[in-house]
Amino acid sequence: MFKKILIANRGEIACRVIKTARKMGITSVAIYSDADADALHVKMADEAIHIGPPPANQSYIVIDKVMDAVRQSGAEAVHPGYGFLSENAKFAKALAEIGVAFVGPPVGAIEKMGDKITSKKIAQEAGVSTVPGYMGLIADADEAVKISNQVGYPVMLKASAGGGGKGMRIAWNDDEAREGFQSSKNEAASSFGDDRIFIEKFITQPRHIEIQVLCDAHGNGVYLGERECSIQRRNQKVVEEAPSPFLDEETRKAMGEQAVMLAQAVDYASAGTVEFIVDGERNFFFLEMNTRLQVEHPVTELITGIDLVEQMLRVANGEPLSITQADVKLNGWAIENRLYAEDPYRGFLPSIGRLTRYRPPAEIVESDHIVRNDTGVYEGGEISMYYDPMIAKLCTWAPTRAQAIDHMRNALDGFELEGIGHNLPFLSAVMDHPIFMAGDMTTAFIEEQYPDGFEGVNLPQDALRRIAASAAAMHRVAEIRRTRVSGRMDNHERRVGTDWVVTLQGHRFDVVIDADPEGSNVTFDDGAVLRVASDWTPGDQLAELQVDGALLVLKVGKISGGFRIRSRGADMKVHVRTPRQAELAELMPEKLPPDTSKYLLCPMPGLIVKVDVEVGQEVQEGQALCTVEAMKMENILRAERKGVVARINAAGGDSLAVDDVIMEFE
Ligand code: ADP
Ligand code: ADP
Numbered sequence: 001m002f003k004k005i006l007i008a009n010r011g012e013i014a015c016r017v018i019k020t021a022r023k024m025g026i027t028s029v030a031i032y033s034d035a036d037a038d039a040l041h042v043k044m045a046d047e048a049i050h051i052g053p054p055p056a057n058q059s060y061i062v063i064d065k066v067m068d069a070v071r072q073s074g075a076e077a078v079h080p081g082y083g084f085l086s087e088n089a090k091f092a093k094a095l096a097e098i099g100v101a102f103v104g105p106p107v108g109a110i111e112k113m114g115d116k117i118t119s120k121k122i123a124q125e126a127g128v129s130t131v132p133g134y135m136g137l138i139a140d141a142d143e144a145v146k147i148s149n150q151v152g153y154p155v156m157l158k159a160s161a162g163g164g165g166k167g168m169r170i171a172w173n174d175d176e177a178r179e180g181f182q183s184s185k186n187e188a189a190s191s192f193g194d195d196r197i198f199i200e201k202f203i204t205q206p207r208h209i210e211i212q213v214l215c216d217a218h219g220n221g222v223y224l225g226e227r228e229c230s231i232q233r234r235n236q237k238v239v240e241e242a243p244s245p246f247l248d249e250e251t252r253k254a255m256g257e258q259a260v261m262l263a264q265a266v267d268y269a270s271a272g273t274v275e276f277i278v279d280g281e282r283n284f285f286f287l288e289m290n291t292r293l294q295v296e297h298p299v300t301e302l303i304t305g306i307d308l309v310e311q312m313l314r315v316a317n318g319e320p321l322s323i324t325q326a327d328v329k330l331n332g333w334a335i336e337n338r339l340y341a342e343d344p345y346r347g348f349l350p351s352i353g354r355l356t357r358y359r360p361p362a363e364i365v366e367s368d369h370i371v372r373n374d375t376g377v378y379e380g381g382e383i384s385m386y387y388d389p390m391i392a393k394l395c396t397w398a399p400t401r402a403q404a405i406d407h408m409r410n411a412l413d414g415f416e417l418e419g420i421g422h423n424l425p426f427l428s429a430v431m432d433h434p435i436f437m438a439g440d441m442t443t444a445f446i447e448e449q450y451p452d453g454f455e456g457v458n459l460p461q462d463a464l465r466r467i468a469a470s471a472a473a474m475h476r477v478a479e480i481r482r483t484r485v486s487g488r489m490d491n492h493e494r495r496v497g498t499d500w501v502v503t504l505q506g507h508r509f510d511v512v513i514d515a516d517p518e519g520s521n522v523t524f525d526d527g528a529v530l531r532v533a534s535d536w537t538p539g540d541q542l543a544e545l546q547v548d549g550a551l552l553v554l555k556v557g558k559i560s561g562g563f564r565i566r567s568r569g570a571d572m573k574v575h576v577r578t579p580r581q582a583e584l585a586e587l588m589p590e591k592l593p594p595d596t597s598k599y600l601l602c603p604m605p606g607l608i609v610k611v612d613v614e615v616g617q618e619v620q621e622g623q624a625l626c627t628v629e630a631m632k633m634e635n636i637l638r639a640e641r642k643g644v645v646a647r648i649n650a651a652g653g654d655s656l657a658v659d660d661v662i663m664e665f666e
């Protein structure tokens with residue numbers, strides 16, 4: 001086996017590879033940009049080499065710089081992770097030239113599968129089912145319209161060089177085909193430096209299901225089951241699981257065998273993924289092959305017990321596979337949630353900044369459940385604007401899907417993350433969504449279920465009761481602490497009352513607390529009683545409570561007269577008052593949030609690219625007002641309603657902070 005490897009990547013995937021290297025007794029070398037000098041992957045690696053400035057196109061994806069680091073390190077092999085140079089044939093060739101192993105497939109396989117048109121043709125020849133469409137090149141918008149009509153709407157226009165969900169558009173009619181052709185082409189040219197576009201049928205109500213393959217250089221290949229990745233936002237995966245709740249044994253076998261057939265048609269040797277789109281009748285069609293380790297590989301590891309990074313290293317070292325298809329057993333169910341630094345309350349715009357609090361739930365390996373968290377960050381670390389907004393991949397495993405989901409709910413509840421906007425509440429909402437729970441999702445799930453974005457969750461009555469009882473019990477503990485601190489040394493417990501009024505999410509619960517040394521019985525006015533026990537003490541930001549014997553994990557902050565509590569996708573103010581205080585509170589006029597409808601606020605820290613309107617101009621609902629660039633993405637801010645521009649406070653080139661007022665309306 002290799003003695004030393006270099007990991008040509010950063011973030012969680014670099015950390016992931018280092019872990020296996022350490023387990024196998026291999027010395028690991030990290031590379032890092034200026035922005036990553038203090039990054040976790042650098043701290044974890046045995047050695048680290050600086051390779052340049054923060055932007056990836058001046059560091060992590062500059063082949064010459066990475067090659068210099070490889071030579072300097074004396075590494076015998078390079079693991080590329082995903083993204084960056086992982087599917088770059090030139091990089092693999094450069095390594096071969098100096099006799100360093102590329103921990104990935106042979107150059108020929110990368111080249112053939114890196115291009116969507118070429119790979120589709122190879123798949124067709126290998127007898128793999130492909131999406132119907134036109135695989136030639138399309139010259140102009142007129143031809144795009146003509147071919148779209150031949151294929152039949154709806155169609156998908158795709159960049160042949162595309163990846164990461166970029167360079168693709170759906171079209172339902174001629175106008176959209178014309179427009180989609182142009183925008184795909186532009187996006188492909190700027191993202192991939194290659195503007196070739198092709199057209200295929202858009203499979204409606206589709207599911208994304210992919211097969212993990214593993215092949216060696218001796219002609220052996222196996223498939224390690226599938227991953228269902230249908231929960232996507234803008235063609236980017238958010239939640240994945242293995243196995244798929246949709247496949248039967250027969251379809252799984254057919255897809256697996258076709259995937260291995262395709263891999264062997266290009267002499268594949270390494271771990272790889274063959275992606276399929278599957279329609280409602282379980283017809284499956286080849287989409288593309290990713291010739292690298294996939295972001296969501298942990299769910300496969302959890303149900304097969306196979307360490308994919310170890311297998312990749314062994315194959316790269318020339319070893320034959322030690323497993324046959326008959327050895328592959330799918331055991332239990334695994335779910336992955338991708339935690340992104342994207343603010344769900346602000347249209348999922350990327351968020352950057354310091355992680356003032358980062359406490360993931362404990363990783364657990366037990367016979368009946370596993371919690372695994374793959375991450376590249378730590379508390380106090382920074383999420384920068386230069387790279388992917390992924391913070392962590394939280395995975396759970398259990399014997400059944402329902403149990404794995406339940407462990408995921410608790411793990412999300414216990415995940416403390418502060419300082420930046422993030423999608424934790426959204427993920428909690430998905431885990432509780434009836435369509436997800438039933439396993440009935442398609443790739444349109446997020447778009448269909450959250451058409452106006454995400455506005456938090458309104459919890460059902462029984463969940464509100466459990467939280468109300470917990471808040472009352474916590475409030476009582478805080479009150480006892482408070483009277484004690486204020487020096488009234490006589491029987492302080494008795495001075496704190498037993499009757500409380502709890503309000504949350506517009507509901508009022510009148511409760512009576514009967515406390516004993518082990519906990520409290522909380523009685524509601526309809527006679528129902530909940531037993532609450534916890535060792536929470538005032539100041540703790542995470543409360544783990546047993547409510548009638550079931551675990552309830554709450555994120556708790558102090559506000560005047562109660563708590564800010566976050567749980568299961570809900571973020572709420574919970575007030576706990578004495579009956580007298582409640583009476584007074586009802587008489588108080590409700591404080592309305594400030595009216596910001598007359599302002600266009602900057603939704604994220606970013607750079608104003610251009611302002612599209614002028615003072616005095618009337619704008620219509622949906623009209624573009626200005627463009628803000630953040631995390632390399634241009635975001636067009638549009639008018640929410642008809643109005644007249646009264647003031648403009650920013651111009652092209654200005655950098656703005658969150659909530660800075662860009663313009664005001666009359
Ligand atoms: P997965 O299927 O593993 O989720 P994605 O296609 O979403 O893979 O890509 C994984 C990572 O690689 C993402 O960070 C994505 O931005 C990046 N990526 C994928 N393809 C390309 C490409 N052609 N050029 C640049 N980055 C890419
Ligand atoms: P990328 O290289 O960006 O990952 P893919 O070809 O894998 O591109 O497509 C990404 C996603 O777009 C898929 O997971 C699927 O949700 C959707 N998609 C792609 N092609 C089709 C199609 N023909 N019909 C329906 N959905 C599609």
Ligand code: MG
Nearest residue numbers: 164275287288
């Ligand atoms: Mg894909």
